[in-house]
Every structure is written in C-alpha cells, then in structure tokens.
C-alpha cells in the first residue's frame with residue numbers, strides 16, 4: 263500500500279498530517295440539468311458520482327491510497343480511518359457528501375494488478391436536491407488554519423474546468439483480449455460445466471478496444487452518459503468511467519440499500535414492443551433464475567450486518583435506453599449493537615463479488631472466470647464510488663464502463679458481461695454483451 267500525505271521524514275516527532283476540510287453552501291449558483299456538475303470538471307483526473315443531476319464532482323489529489331490483493335478494501339478502509347480521524351473539519355451543511363470525501367475504485371479480482379485506489383480530492387462540488395456546496399481540502403503539516411473558501415468561479419478557473427469539452431473524433435473498434443468466436447466457445451464451456459453440476463451460474467465478460475482520432479476528453483463521455491442514462495450513476499474515478507445501473511451498496515445514517523440487477527433483454531426502440539418484452543422478461547424462467555442467484559448473494563452478504571432486511575419477493579423491470587433488466591431493491595437497517603456501524607466500503611467489500619457479476623457458488627464461479635474468460639477485468643465489475651468521514655457513502659458496480667489508457671489518450675477499453683446459466687445460448691449472450699456495450703459506444707459519439 264502507498265499513501266500520502268506523508269509526515270515530513272526529517273521531523274523527529276512526526277505529527278500526523280491533517281486534512282483541513284471546509285464545506286460552504288453554493289445554493290442557487292449551479293445550473294439544474296443532469297450534466298451541470300460534470301461541466302465543472304477539468305479534463306484531467308476528473309472524479310464524479312452523479313445521478314439525475316445530484317451527486318459529487320471533484321478534482322485534484324490531496325492524498326492517494328493505493329492498495330492491492332485480497333486486502334485491497336481493508337487497507338483502503340484503514341488508511342481512510344486514520345485520515346478522517348485527524349481531519350480538521352468545518353462543515354456548514356452536514357449532508358451526505360459534505361465534509362471529507364474519498365473516491366474509490368477497486369479491481370474485480372484480488373489477483374489483478376489493478377488493485378484498488380482511494381483518492382482524496384482538493385475540491386468537491388456537490389448537490390442534493392435544492393442544496394449545493396463546495397468543499398476544499400488541503401493538508402497542514404504546520405499549524406492548521408481554515409483559510410476562506412474561494413468562489414466557485416475561482417476554483418473552477420484554476421482547475422481548468424472552463425476549457426471546452428472536446429470530441430474524440432472518429433472511432434474504430436477492434437476486438438479486445440478474446441475474439442468473438444473464442445468468447446462463444448468459452449460461454450459454451452461455461453454452460454457445459456453448469457449442466458455437469460459444477461456450479462449454477464457464472465458471469466462471463468469481454469472487452470472491446472476503441473481507437474479515436476483525437477485525444478479522449480473524459481468529460482465528453484461523462485456528459486453524454488449523464489444526459490442519456492439519467493437513471494444510472496455516472497462515475498469517473500482514476501480513469502474508470504461509465505454509467506452503472508447497479509448500486510452495490512448505499513449506506514446512509516444506518517439505512518442500507520442495494521439495487522440488484524440480473525436478467526436482461528434488449529430494447530427494440532418501439533414503446534409497445536418494449537412493453538411486450540418487459541412482460542416476456544418478467545416471466546422468463548432463465549432470467550428469473552439468474553436474478554434469484556444475484557438477490558440471494560446480496561441478501562446473504564448483508565444479513566450479518568443488519569438487524570432487519572427487506573428482500574422483495576418479485577423483481578420489477580428497470581427500463582434503460584438500451585436494455586430492460588430485472589431489478590430488486592434490497593434494503594436494511596444496520597445493527598448498532600457494537601456501537602459503530604460498518605462503513606459503506608466494508609459493506610461493499612463484504613458484498614463483492616455478487617452473483618450479478620461473478621456467479622453461484624461464488625468461489626467456483628470466480629475460479630471458472632479466471633480459467634476460461636481469457637482477460638483481466640481490472641476495475642471493471644469492481645466497486646466504484648465514494649465515502650465520507652462517517653463511513654457512509656455509495657458504491658456502484660463498475661458496469662457499462664470503460665477504462666482510459668494512461669499511456670495512450672486515444673485508446674479506451676470497453677467492457678460488458680452477462681450471466682450464464684444452464685439454459686443460456688452462447689450467441690444470444692454475445693448479443694447481450696453488445697447491447698450492454700451500447701452506453702459507452704454512445705458516449706464516444
């Protein structure tokens with residue numbers, strides 16, 4: 263693990279470097295449309311978690327905690343606990359997302375070199391309903407002082423956020439780690455293993471690589487995603503961007519929520535035909551089976567942390583512009599007997615990987631993914647989101663997403679996967695991944 267800020271090395275009695283955090287109201291200043299927050303962002307290193315115009319955008323790095331392996335969540339949690347314990351905070355608003363905030367993104371698999379990261383930004387702008395705010399975070403190795411918060415215009419201008427958002431130009435797509443034909447063979451193999459009784463469900467994913475004629479401005483992707491996929495959480499953390507419909511966990515004042523998705527059908531575009539397809543999906547035994555595994559995995563993972571849990575008996579159909587999903591909102595009340603509720607990140611760690619992105623039983627499915635999927639998922643399908651000083655926060659599953667290439671600004675790696683059960687047909691699963699790639703293809707324009 264590496265983490266900053268570090269205490270000065272020549273200091274005989276190092277005092278832990280404190281975060282100095284100040285939140286003040288910005289009420290009435292921001293535009294109200296879905297992408298208004300995102301337009302404040304600078305082109306490099308944008309941090310975002312936005313849905314229906316509410317959420318957080320941030321930039322700059324006061325601290326960066328890099329972790330890896332099976333302990334990637336626990337290490338991040340411990341480092342954040344230390345930082346927030348030493349933070350000097352003046353928060354005029356005290357809503358979720360005000361005060362100290364860290365954004366995070368974690369690899370799907372513990373063996374991935376992608377590991378995990380928590381980033382503590384320099385500036386955060388947030389909105390929740392009719393409240394909006396700006397938080398500035400600095401460090402103080404000497405005597406901490408709470409300097410006045412500059413105006414939003416000053417801060418945005420300094421971050422370069424007013425630079426025009428630019429198009430990536432023409433886009434060409436090339437196969438990722440595995441060809442379509444090989445991926446179909448892998449799904450075939452997965453179906454065989456399931457039929458042989460080795461497991462019930464496995465999620466198989468693939469990647470596609472986009473090459474663009476102009477450098478990719480992440481704000482181009484984010485604003486287009488937020489405009490079109492309004493019901494999804496548009497995110498950007500450490501080069502991972504997307505608009506996920508799946509909320510791994512939100513914890514807020516002792517209440518915990520998880521939106522579980524599994525079971526998918528492509529939309530046709532026609533209103534009437536889509537209503538008919540929604541009915542087909544809601545009655546498809548294959549999709550209901552996939553969904554049941556995902557809901558059970560979430561309910562089982564949350565149960566030890568909750569004094570009560572509400573698990574819907576039947577899913578609803580979630581309409582997205584590209585697909586329809588079976589969806590269940592699982593809610594619970596966290597146990598308070600031990601005095602402190604678990605943080606949102608530790609809940610995310612306990613939930614990950616759900617059967618919506620891995621399979622059932624989890625260890626067998628995970629092993630099969632390693633054996634036959636043929637690619638490193640990196641941060642795709644891992645938890646992505648943010649956490650505040652009290653540990654509350656929101657973590658999505660990094661789906662409908664892509665990773666920017668740190669070495670090539672004209673290259674983007676897009677990901678999509680789908681649940682495979684005994685009744686799966688490999689060619690239809692390939693078509694389903696194409697439908698799930700649609701948001702990022704649309705984002706590129």
Ligand SMILES: C=C(O[C@@H]1C=C(C(=O)O)C=C[C@H]1O)C(=O)O
Nearest residue numbers: 523524525526618678679680681
């Ligand atoms: C794996 C993905 O999506 C997941 C798989 C789904 C399915 O198999 O029906 C539906 C939603 C997600 O839980 C993805 O979008 O890449």
